Amino acid sequence: xxxxxxxxxxxxxxxxxxxxxxxxxKTSDFLQHVELLAGGLKQMxxxxxxxxxxxxxxxxxxxxxFYACSKLGIVTNVVHPLVPVNLLAENLAKTRSKxxxxxDATVRDERPLLGLGQTLVRCSIADYVTVRKxxxxxxxxxxxxxxxxxxxxRLLKMGKGVxxxxxxxxxxxxxxxxxxxxxxxxxxxKLTNDAFNGVVDGMWAMYHPNVAHGYYNLATLPVFHAYGLxxxxxxxxxxxxxxxxxxxFDVKAVARILNKYNVxxxxxxxxxxxxxxxxxxxxxxxxxxxxxxxxxxxxxDESLVEKVDGILSSHGTRARLMRGYGLxxxxxxxxxxxxxxxxxxxxxxxxxxxxxxxWDDDGNVLPNGEKGEIAVSGGGTMSGxxxxxDCLVRRNGVxxxxxxxxxxxxxxxxxxxxxxxxxxxxxxxNVFPAQVEKCVADLDFVSExxxxxxxxxxxxxxxxxxxxxxxxxxxxxxxxxTAHCKANxxxxxxxxxxxxxxxxxxxxxxxxxxxxxxxxx
Numbered sequence: 001x002x003x004x005x006x007x008x009x010x011x012x013x014x015x016x017x018x019x020x021x022x023x024x025x026k027t028s029d030f031l032q033h034v035e036l037l038a039g040g041l042k043q044m045x046x047x048x049x050x051x052x053x054x055x056x057x058x059x060x061x062x063x064x065x066f067y068a069c070s071k072l073g074i075v076t077n078v079v080h081p082l083v084p085v086n087l088l089a090e091n092l093a094k095t096r097s098k099x100x101x102x103x104d105a106t107v108r109d110e111r112p113l114l115g116l117g118q119t120l121v122r123c124s125i126a127d128y129v130t131v132r133k134x135x136x137x138x139x140x141x142x143x144x145x146x147x148x149x150x151x152x153x154r155l156l157k158m159g160k161g162v163x164x165x166x167x168x169x170x171x172x173x174x175x176x177x178x179x180x181x182x183x184x185x186x187x188x189x190k191l192t193n194d195a196f197n198g199v200v201d202g203m204w205a206m207y208h209p210n211v212a213h214g215y216y217n218l219a220t221l222p223v224f225h226a227y228g229l230x231x232x233x234x235x236x237x238x239x240x241x242x243x244x245x246x247x248x249f250d251v252k253a254v255a256r257i258l259n260k261y262n263v264x265x266x267x268x269x270x271x272x273x274x275x276x277x278x279x280x281x282x283x284x285x286x287x288x289x290x291x292x293x294x295x296x297x298x299x300x301d302e303s304l305v306e307k308v309d310g311i312l313s314s315h316g317t318r319a320r321l322m323r324g325y326g327l328x329x330x331x332x333x334x335x336x337x338x339x340x341x342x343x344x345x346x347x348x349x350x351x352x353x354x355x356x357x358x359w360d361d362d363g364n365v366l367p368n369g370e371k372g373e374i375a376v377s378g379g380g381t382m383s384g385x386x387x388x389x390d391c392l393v394r395r396n397g398v399x400x401x402x403x404x405x406x407x408x409x410x411x412x413x414x415x416x417x418x419x420x421x422x423x424x425x426x427x428x429x430n431v432f433p434a435q436v437e438k439c440v441a442d443l444d445f446v447s448e449x450x451x452x453x454x455x456x457x458x459x460x461x462x463x464x465x466x467x468x469x470x471x472x473x474x475x476x477x478x479x480x481x482t483a484h485c486k487a488n489x490x491x492x493x494x495x496x497x498x499x500x501x502x503x504x505x506x507x508x509x510x511x512x513x514x515x516x517x518x519x520x521x
Contacts, residue, residue, distance in 0.1 A: 001170030003193045005034070005071035007200065007238045015213055016242035019261065020060050023129045027242070030060060037068040039159025044119060044150075046098060048073030048167045051176070053097040053118070055088065057081045057106065057247040058223045061123040061152050063233060065101055066175070066223075070193060073168035077176040077188075078224045080429065081106045083490055085113070092116055094188060094386055095176055101152070108143035123152040170194040176386065177226045179328035179423075179430065186432045188386035189328050191226070198379020199331040200235040202351030206338050207292070209239060209265070217241040218257060218266040220249050225428060227297050227332030230380075232267035241265065249427075251279045258286030266290065269297035269428045270304055273321075274458060283311050290319035296326055296333055298425040299416070302345055323347055325414055328430075329391075329401045330354075331380035335414045346413040354378030356414055357400070358407065363393065369410055371417055374403045424453040426460050426492040433514070436462060436495065439488050440481055445469055448504050450512050454497065454521045461496035465517050467503060474500055 002010070009031070016027040046052065052069055054076055056062040062078075069076045077095045079088065081103055092100070100118035105125060107113070113120055168174075174193045178186065217236035221228030237243060241264070244257050249272055257263065263286060273295070276282035290312065295305075300323045308321040324336030325347035335356060337348035350356050357365050358372040366372045375393070377400045384392060393400045407416040424431040433451035440449035447467040454463045464481065478498040485494045505516040 001194045001197060003070045003166060003168040003170060003172070004174060004196050004234060004238075005067045005168065006166060007197050008034075008067055008234075011238040011240055013211075013213060013240040013242065016240070017216075018060055018063075018242065019216075019244040019257075020128050021125060021247075025060060025128055027237075030064065033060075033064050033156060034067045034071070035164070036156040036159035037064050038071050038164040039162030040155035040157075041068055041072060041074065041099075041159075042162055042164055043158045044099065044155075046072070046074055048172075049075070050099075051075045051077050051095050051097045052099045052101065053077040053079060053092060053095070054223070055079050055081050055083065055100060055102045055107075056123060056223065057103055058219060058221070058228070058233075058245050059103070059123065059125075059247055060128050060245065061101065061103075062223045063237075066229070066234075070168055070174055071166050072164060073172050075173050075175060078229065079178065080222075080224050080490055084488055085116075086488055087490070089116055091188070092118065104143070104145075110146045110149070111144055114146065119150065120146070121150050121152060121155055127152050168193060170197065173383065175229075177229075177328050178224070179226075186435055189226075190383040190386060191331055192383055195331050195380045195382065196230050196234060198353060198381075199230050199333060199351075200238055202353045202379060203231065203235050203333070203336075204239055205352040206336065206340070210291070211240045211264075213240075214262055215241055215264045216244055216261045218244050218246070218254070218261075218263045220246045220254060220272060221267055221269070221297075222428060225297070225332070226328040227267065227269075227326060228428075230331045231294065231296075231333050236265060249275075251276045251281050255281040255284045255286070258284055258289075260286070262289050264289060264291040265294070266292075267294040267296075269425070270295060270300045271298065271425075271428060271459075273304060273308055277307065278458075282308070283314075285315075287312055287315040287319070288317050290315075290317050292319055292339075293321045294324060294333075294336065295321050296324040296336070297428055325374075325416060327376075327401075327403055327405075329382045329403075330376055330378070331382075334376050334378055334380060341413075343410075343413045346410070346415050348414065349412045350376075350378065350414075354380070355398075356409065358409055359402070366408075369408055371406055371408045374405045374407045374414070374416070375400045376403060377401065424460060424462065426453075426462070429490070429492045431462060431490075431493045433462075436464060436485065436489065436493050439485055440464055440466060440495075442488075443480060443484055445472055445477070445480075448512065450504060450514055450517055451495065452514055452518045452521070456496070462493060463497040463499065463521065464495040465499050465501050465504070467501060 014028040017024040326333035436451035505513040
């Protein structure tokens with residue numbers, strides 16, 4: 001099969017646009033930048049099989065680098081733009097990364113990056129803006145900047161006159177994405193070009209999109225999210241949609257975009273819709289243009305579906321909120337409702353080219369209606385984990401992923417009952433309790449730690465329970481735990497609540513019973 005680069009070249013609307021911070025970039029110019037960037041990467045000495053890390057928000061530079069690497073057979077390691085340097089260093093070592101693209105707006109002090117052993121490439125909002133370019137250039141110059149550093153624009157210039165051939169292939173490793181694994185422990189997922197393109201094929205075979213020049217896809221999901229990069233950006237670009245890129249979700253800004261552009265497709269997580277409804281900005285005139293809203297990434301309750309569908313209906317559009325199911329190990333999506341097949345309360349049916357089964361603890365397939373572990377297979381299946389524990393099951397030539405989630409099938413429709421894995425979703429970002437626990441346990445006064453998710457006014461936060469080696473004032477414990485987590489974890493993982501308990505509840509096997517602690521909230 002083709003690389004993601006080749007699928008883009010074959011399907012992109014060259015007269016289309018990619019909108020970033022209100023500035024329209026011609027798709028033809030963007031495609032030229034992909035070519036220049038491929039040349040620049042070759043000039044840097046990077047070759048097929050090397051790894052380039054993208055520590056970037058949703059921006060044109062991230063997409064251009066993704067496609068340039070796909071062309072050359074280089075692996076992109078896509079990480080959160082706000083990941084702390086210590087965790088970034090661990091990741092770079094695991095993935096054997098050679099170069100790091102970062103964003104000046106999120107890395108204000110570049111000096112700690114020097115010790116990471118990477119060729120550094122600075123990206124900036126000023127790379128693509130026009131009217132406010134002087135302002136963004138000034139902003140870029142602020143902070144503690146490294147001298148004589150390679151910039152994105154310089155890398156494009158390096159690529160001029162450097163012709164590059166397609167060196168990648170469909171079966172080549174395309175990117176590393178980051179997941180809670182199927183057990184909740186942080187894992188690095190290996191995905192190929194074929195996996196990404198398999199999802200694209202399945203999506204459009206199921207949806208039958210009506211694409212015309214001037215139709216937009218609204219990308220509010222992050223580029224480091226498999227559902228975001230594959231379904232909300234790569235797929236739409238490859239079938240001819242223009243894109244509106246939203247680096248940071250803001251309800252009023254999104255409402256303005258819906259009103260300004262002819263947005264036909266929008267991929268979201270439930271929290272985004274809930275925020276817009278809570279602020280009273282979802283019900284806007286731009287909804288009349290929508291054709292579909294895809295919703296995944298977290299549990300989407302029926303009341304949200306009914307509320308959103310009611311508002312969409314009032315605008316006279318056929319658009320509906322289509323709930324789906326997926327995981328990073330399947331490039332973000334494998335099951336979804338659509339206009340041909342939809343059932344209330346379900347996540348839909350498997351996309352063309354995908355399959356779902358329900359297994360018991362021994363791996364036997366359960367009959368219709370019985371609950372068990374969800375197993376999935378199809379074109380978007382990962383190659384495994386960098387860590388080596390791939391959780392893949394091979395049966396009769398078919399590779400299955402055991403998801404760790406509990407559900408059942410009814411007439412081919414998937415109903416998700418519970419999540420077995422412990423990863424949490426906070427602002428569409430995976431937060432791993434095990435990582436929080438390890439961080440807190442590093443404090444010399446902490447005996448044990450257990451992190452769980454709690455909801456306050458409908459929003460998900462982290463709460464950590466701790467037992468102490470010695471008596472300490474509660475305020476001091478909270479202050480030190482919070483400060484330590486802020487210094488060593490991504491901000492979404494910093495506990496909102498810290499509670500000291502005398503001892504941890506235990507399972508019959510002696511493990512900390514995190515379910516019991518969840519029920520205390």
